[in-house]
């Protein structure tokens with residue numbers, strides 16, 4: 286029987302080959318894919334974030350850990366997507382204009398997908414026009430924006446204004462997040478929700494589609 290703590294360790298250590306192999310083995314043994322995400326992969330990335338905060342880890346370690354998590358998620362994602370019948374809603378997610386940080390955004394996108402949402406990942410440096418085009422094209426009901434720079438936070442407000450101008454603000458919920466974002470800022474710019482982490486983002490999105 287597989288010792289799943291090793292999966293956690295492999296992400297913290299940034300060993301993508303091992304995390305992928307352990308994930309494959311766990312899935313073959315019938316472990317619930319969501320359990321792998323919630324109990325091992327996400328806590329491992331939280332651990333990495335904390336190590337980063339204490340200057341034990343630096344950017345390269347962060348990137349290789351994110352790569353290890355991604356290697357596992359590549360195997361898990363299709364299984365999670367396959368088990369929900371109808372997606373709860375379609376989410377257009379992206380990192381706002383001027384901002385290239387995508388580790389947190391990718392984590393949020395993966396967990397939303399795992400949580401039963403159809404996710405249109407628009408990538409980084411996403412203009413308001415691109416968010417609007419996606420919402421219109423896919424009939425999306427949630428816009429999820431990520432920003433990691435204080436200088437790109439205002440792009441969230443600009444995007445909300447643009448959604449209003451385009452006449453689609455009323456039919457979408459806007460969720461925001463990223464290290465410099467706060468609940469207060471979300472309220473200031475008229476966003477519908479803020480969460481400080483990816484697990485909270487899924488809870489927010491679920492609340493948004495039921496309220």
Ligand code: B12
Pocket residue numbers: 330334344347383384385386387388389390392393429430431432433434435436460461462463464465479480481482483484485486489
């Ligand atoms: C990794 C990193 C980079 C990498 C990015 C690689 C990548 N592919 O993303 C690289 C090296 C490229 C980079 C570049 C830069 N960076 Co940088 N970077 C970081 C670093 C170290 C970690 C960010 C990260 O990935 N954290 C881990 C993830 C998991 O956390 P997260 O993004 O916060 O996401 C979580 C939550 O916020 C939330 N969340 C995120 N998005 C969303 C969205 C929604 C809807 C919801 C609900 C929740 C949510 O859930 C996530 C998971 O729990 C931070 C430091 C820090 N402490 O944040 C600096 C940091 C953000 N960078 C910074 C800077 C200044 C830069 C540069 C300008 C540096 C330079 N001079 O070139 C450039 C900017 C490039 C650009 N235009 O974007 C500053 C920003 C300062 C500020 N106040 O604005 C920071 C804070 C470092 C510092 N202390 O100075 N960076």
